[in-house]
Amino acid sequence: MRILSYEKLLLENKAWAEEQQQSDPQFFTRLSQQQSPEFLWIGCSDSRVPADKITGTEPGEIFVHRNIANLVVNTDINMLSVLQYAVEVLKVKHVIVCGHYGCGGVKAAMNQHHYGIINHWLKNIKDVYRLHREEIDALPLEDDRVNMLTEINVREQVFNLAKTSIIQKAWKEDNRPHLHGWVYGLNDGIIKPVCEMEPGTKIDPLYEYDNL
Numbered sequence: 001m002r003i004l005s006y007e008k009l010l011l012e013n014k015a016w017a018e019e020q021q022q023s024d025p026q027f028f029t030r031l032s033q034q035q036s037p038e039f040l041w042i043g044c045s046d047s048r049v050p051a052d053k054i055t056g057t058e059p060g061e062i063f064v065h066r067n068i069a070n071l072v073v074n075t076d077i078n079m080l081s082v083l084q085y086a087v088e089v090l091k092v093k094h095v096i097v098c099g100h101y102g103c104g105g106v107k108a109a110m111n112q113h114h115y116g117i118i119n120h121w122l123k124n125i126k127d128v129y130r131l132h133r134e135e136i137d138a139l140p141l142e143d144d145r146v147n148m149l150t151e152i153n154v155r156e157q158v159f160n161l162a163k164t165s166i167i168q169k170a171w172k173e174d175n176r177p178h179l180h181g182w183v184y185g186l187n188d189g190i191i192k193p194v195c196e197m198e199p200g201t202k203i204d205p206l207y208e209y210d211n212l
């Protein structure tokens with residue numbers, strides 16, 4: 001009998017649940033009662049960059065938000081809700097923005113092609129590109145230019161996190177979370193840390209709220 005692709009997912013799920021139950025009989029009871037992840041992961045939606053698999057984390061260990069090109073956009077109510085919940089309720093200690101080399105979103109933002117509604121999202125990356133145009137365009141190879149913008153984009157998104165009142169308030173009141181910018185390599189599976197911001201890091205005063 002031919003098994004349809006989505007039916008395979010359900011069969012695999014059953015096998016996984018049984019295996020999990022056998023190796024750790026309390027697993028589901030424990031996790032169904034509460035979650036207390038130490039990490040919030042903001043990553044790219046790309047199917048090749050699964051947050052838990054590449055970090056060896058188990059269910060319950062990492063709270064995840066993913067979008068195209070791992071952006072932190074200050075009008076994105078979805079991202080802000082995840083961030084607020086993770087920081088204020090789950091009290092995560094680390095927020096990780098993880099991009100990846102060869103990111104299609106970053107690549108698409110660097111050309112003039114009209115992609116439809118996604119243009120609005122990619123514009124956020126175009127803005128980052130414009131700010132760093134000279135150093136990026138100095139590189140002769142397209143792949144290198146994409147990868148450089150990928151790293152710069154991650155730095156910018158970490159900075160965007162630090163600009164939010166959610167992060168500034170938690171830094172002030174609870175001395176957390178620690179912010180990290182990472183880039184994952186599709187070629188070798190290795191994550192390269194590119195920047196970090198400890199709680200209380202000084203940012204441009206223009207973005208610092210003085211009455212939190």
Ligand code: CO
Nearest residue numbers: 044046103104
């Ligand atoms: Co991507």
